Amino acid sequence: MNNSSKVQRKAYTEWFNQRKKANGENYSDNTVNSYVSSLSNAPERLKGIELEATDLYEIASPEAFKKVRVLIEGAENFDEVNVKAGNKAFQYALQYYEEFLMQQGEGDLLNTSSISYGQNSLQASTVVATEAITMDKNIILYGPPGTGKTYNTVAYAIAIIERKSLESIQQEIDKNGYESVLTRYRTYKDNGQIAFTTFHQSYGYEEFIEGIKPKIGIGSTDQDGNDVSYEIKTGIFKEFCEHAITPTIQNSNEYGIRSEPTIWKVSLEGARENTTKRDCFVNSRIRVGWDGYGEKITEETDFTKAGGKKILSSFIDEMMIGDIVLVLYDEKTIDAIGVVTGDYEWLDQFAHYKRSRTVKWLVKDIREDIYELNGNTVLTLGSVYRLNRIKLTDVLHILKKYDASSGTTIKENTNQYVFIIDEINRGNISKIFGELITLIEPTKRLGQVEEIKLKLPYSQVEFGVPNNVYILATMNTADRSIARLDTALRRRFHFAELMPNPQFLKGVVVEGIDIAAMLMKINHRIEVLFDREHTIGHAYFMSLASNPILDNLASIFKNAIIPLLQEYFYEDYHNIQLVLGDNNKNRDEQFIQNQQIDFKELFGNSREIDLDDEVPYEINEQAFTQIESYRKIYNV
Numbered sequence: 001m002n003n004s005s006k007v008q009r010k011a012y013t014e015w016f017n018q019r020k021k022a023n024g025e026n027y028s029d030n031t032v033n034s035y036v037s038s039l040s041n042a043p044e045r046l047k048g049i050e051l052e053a054t055d056l057y058e059i060a061s062p063e064a065f066k067k068v069r070v071l072i073e074g075a076e077n078f079d080e081v082n083v084k085a086g087n088k089a090f091q092y093a094l095q096y097y098e099e100f101l102m103q104q105g106e107g108d109l110l111n112t113s114s115i116s117y118g119q120n121s122l123q124a125s126t127v128v129a130t131e132a133i134t135m136d137k138n139i140i141l142y143g144p145p146g147t148g149k150t151y152n153t154v155a156y157a158i159a160i161i162e163r164k165s166l167e168s169i170q171q172e173i174d175k176n177g178y179e180s181v182l183t184r185y186r187t188y189k190d191n192g193q194i195a196f197t198t199f200h201q202s203y204g205y206e207e208f209i210e211g212i213k214p215k216i217g218i219g220s221t222d223q224d225g226n227d228v229s230y231e232i233k234t235g236i237f238k239e240f241c242e243h244a245i246t247p248t249i250q251n252s253n254e255y256g257i258r259s260e261p262t263i264w265k266v267s268l269e270g271a272r273e274n275t276t277k278r279d280c281f282v283n284s285r286i287r288v289g290w291d292g293y294g295e296k297i298t299e300e301t302d303f304t305k306a307g308g309k310k311i312l313s314s315f316i317d318e319m320m321i322g323d324i325v326l327v328l329y330d331e332k333t334i335d336a337i338g339v340v341t342g343d344y345e346w347l348d349q350f351a352h353y354k355r356s357r358t359v360k361w362l363v364k365d366i367r368e369d370i371y372e373l374n375g376n377t378v379l380t381l382g383s384v385y386r387l388n389r390i391k392l393t394d395v396l397h398i399l400k401k402y403d404a405s406s407g408t409t410i411k412e413n414t415n416q417y418v419f420i421i422d423e424i425n426r427g428n429i430s431k432i433f434g435e436l437i438t439l440i441e442p443t444k445r446l447g448q449v450e451e452i453k454l455k456l457p458y459s460q461v462e463f464g465v466p467n468n469v470y471i472l473a474t475m476n477t478a479d480r481s482i483a484r485l486d487t488a489l490r491r492r493f494h495f496a497e498l499m500p501n502p503q504f505l506k507g508v509v510v511e512g513i514d515i516a517a518m519l520m521k522i523n524h525r526i527e528v529l530f531d532r533e534h535t536i537g538h539a540y541f542m543s544l545a546s547n548p549i550l551d552n553l554a555s556i557f558k559n560a561i562i563p564l565l566q567e568y569f570y571e572d573y574h575n576i577q578l579v580l581g582d583n584n585k586n587r588d589e590q591f592i593q594n595q596q597i598d599f600k601e602l603f604g605n606s607r608e609i610d611l612d613d614e615v616p617y618e619i620n621e622q623a624f625t626q627i628e629s630y631r632k633i634y635n636v
Contacts, residue, residue, distance in 0.1 A: 005057040012036060012057070015100050034086045035093040042090040048076035056094075062101040069094050070487050088531060095495060136494040137442040137467075140424060142475040143498035145564065146537020149474035150422055152498065154185045157194050157418040160470050188418075195240045196420045199427030205434045209235040210458050232458045237419060237436075244417040245446065245466040247396045255339050255360055258322025263387045263395065264314070265379055267328045269353060276353050277327070281336065281364050286325060287353040288315050288383045295346040295354075314384045315355060316344045324395055325359060326387060331378040332371035336364035337395065363402040370394075375461040389461050417469045424473035429489045437488050439465045477533035478568070500537045508541070510548045513630045515541050521634035525579045526568070534568045536561065554624040562591065562619065573617035581633045589629045593620045 013036050019027060027035075044054040049071050059065045072078065072094065082090045139156070141149045155173070158181050159166050173181055188194045197208075205211065213233040234242070249257050266286050269276035280286055290308040293301055297316060303309040321340050329335035342358030371378065375389040396412065429437070435454045443450040445467040453462040473493070500523055505516040523535040540560050544552055562576075569575045573592050577583055582590040595616040623629040 002058070004060075005055055008057040008060060009036065009040070011104070012039075012097060012100050015103075016096065019096075031089075034089040035096065038085045038090040038093045039097060042081050042085050043072065045081050045084075046072060046075040046077060049074065056097065060101065060104075062098060065098055065101055066491055069098060070491060073490075074487065088533075099494075137445070137469075138440055138471045138473075138493045140473045140475050140493045140495050141498055142477055142495055144478050144500060144533060144535045144537055145476055146539040147498040147500055148537070148539050149476070149498055151539075153420050153422075153472050153474065154182060156472050157188070157420065158184055160418050160472075161188055161193055161416045163416065192240075192243050192417075193415060194418050194420065195236060196422065197236055198422040199424050199432065201426065201428070203427045204431050205235070206233070207235050208432045209238050209434060209436060209463075210456055211235065212458055238456075238463065240417065240419050241463075241466055241469055242391065244413060244415075244469045245391070245393050246413055247392050248411050248413055248415075249392075255362060256322055256341050257324065257339050258320065261339075261392065262318075262320065262323045263390050263392070264319060264323060264325045265328060265334075265382075265385055265387050266325045267381055267383050270381060271328055271330050280327075280359075281361065284338075284341075284361060285356050285358050286327075286338070286340075287347070287350070287356045288312075289353045289355065291352055291354045308383075311383045311385070312355075314386070315357070319357065319384070324392075326370070326390070326395075327364075328379050328381070329367060331380075333367055333369050334379075335366055335368075337362045337366075337399065338364075362399055366402055368398055368401075370398075372462075375459065377460075389459070413466075413468065415468065417466075419469060419471050421471065421473040423476065423479075424489075425475045425479055433489070436465070437492065439463070440471060441492055442467075445469075499532070500535050502538060504538050505541055505545070508544050508548060510544055510553045510630075511550055511627050513553070513627065514634070515544055515553075518630060518634045521581070522579055529575050529578060530568060536564065550625070550627065553630065557591070557630075558624050574615075577617075581636060584636045585629065585632045588620070589623055589626055589632060590620055591623045591629060592617050 013032065016027065016032050016035060039056040040054075043051055043056060051068065051071070053059070056065070056068070059068060073091075075081070082088045085091075085093075141152055141156075143149060155166060155169050158164070159169050162184075169181060185194065189196070206213075211233055212230050214230055246260075249259050249261075266288075268274070268280050268286060269289075276287055288311065290306065290312055292306065293303075293308070293312070297312055301309075319340055321342065323340045325338050325340060326334045327336040327338070338359035338361045340357055341360050345356045345358075347354050347356045370390065373390055373394045374387065377389065393412070433440075438444060439452055439454060441450075442448070444452040444465075446453075446464040447467050451464065453464040455461065456463050471493075500519065502516040502519045502523075505519060508515040519536065519538060519541060526532075526535050540556055543556070565576045565579060569579075577590070577592045580591050582592050587593060595618050597616060
């Protein structure tokens, strides 16, 4: 080990000694040593990869280390080396060293304070990670079941949206209760600043970004009487991003633009310059034709000969005061932008193009190419139709180009938005994110130096992820290890670990049973028999704080703890017995009992199968009602 590596190793050791576990305690010396030494010793045992240096302390750049970490975790025997490092110390050491390098590069190695929710919070309270982590654009809260991952997304979301520290949010919870924060969370969610979805095995790109969906109408000539067509449907995340980038409109703005205007393309007597267009520009209006139908359009109007039904419906009924109109100059260019200020009128003084609506022109007599903004689609001569590909933010940029004062009415959206993904590891990440996996990187967001927009496969419009969108996800490590998570996703997210914290159960006693001590003993045994990712969260027992009775404790064990252990150990009841301390109890106190079966009486003198090692087990219902069954879990 060279001198620079020694210095780096020492700095990492000192940094790690300052970290706190979920219960607020320091890591033991043995834990620190195993994490620190694994970065020097474990890499040389990896197979199937080539590393320039097996001593990872030679790497001081977080960007370079990210690449090496991905390579390491893809080694054919990574899991084996990780286990031999002791309690998967190598895996966690890689994660923590990357965090150390990032803080080292930012000069913020002292910012390691953690926040915790008090005992008076709701049932799933747990430790929240450091302030530096909360400001990352992409965060995954991970840990075993019952550690409050979903619960903590509320505090994270409020801190992000209100640009506050997690410390201040915690202080507010301690002072005013969790409900005050939860109420604001719901308000932001109703306003569209927070969205929530849960990944699952069938979740796909079509639900997340966009896809083609069937649209069924009535009146077809097919055998079912259904007219089946297909439309491009915007997914939940793309819709959220579009909302986050939509400029804000002042409620009492001088232009009269409504809060969520529709953007229309309007042709004024065709393209380029003409007398109708000049009249409209001078007299602040727009005009369309189909005068032969008369002033009033009714259900009896016959459109079969001349057409125009959709156009007139859009102009007369659908267009609203406060909407925005873009005026056609040619197939790629517009020459004016206006705001609709009046209802439909019939102007009888004109020989043609009698249908009119008043507008306030924001800019006119310009030449602005919107071909690319319109998804590389040309404008048609159709008099009126919606420009679904053009967004309000596009209009804002055009207006600022020609009229800087428009920025006082239409402003860029500077609000913070939080998109929450629950159970992110249960989805097929490649299938769901697609090309978006690149766009979510902080440096690739819209407005950043490495901004990237990609053309979506269905709509063919360019799409990027706004810089004011934060992705906050949860991950249950009992379902899937971080080491097995999609590597592309893992590189782009900051991971904040939430582990069981028995301290939140401190003082909770049920008929003399110390719940915190009992949970600590259970989890210690699980770590030895399985791993720390399959421990049991404190949230399962939080209801005992307000209802500390034996019936409640029995219900928790019967309906949650025992089934969870059965899942963890694949019904290896011997290990479950060890976790619950049944090997040190009287038979009637054991939760899991060995059935006493006389195999000879049951099967006779059978020599075809060996039954000597077969030990059937059963759950002892009587144990749930006996206080000693719980006491002897931790007090042998």
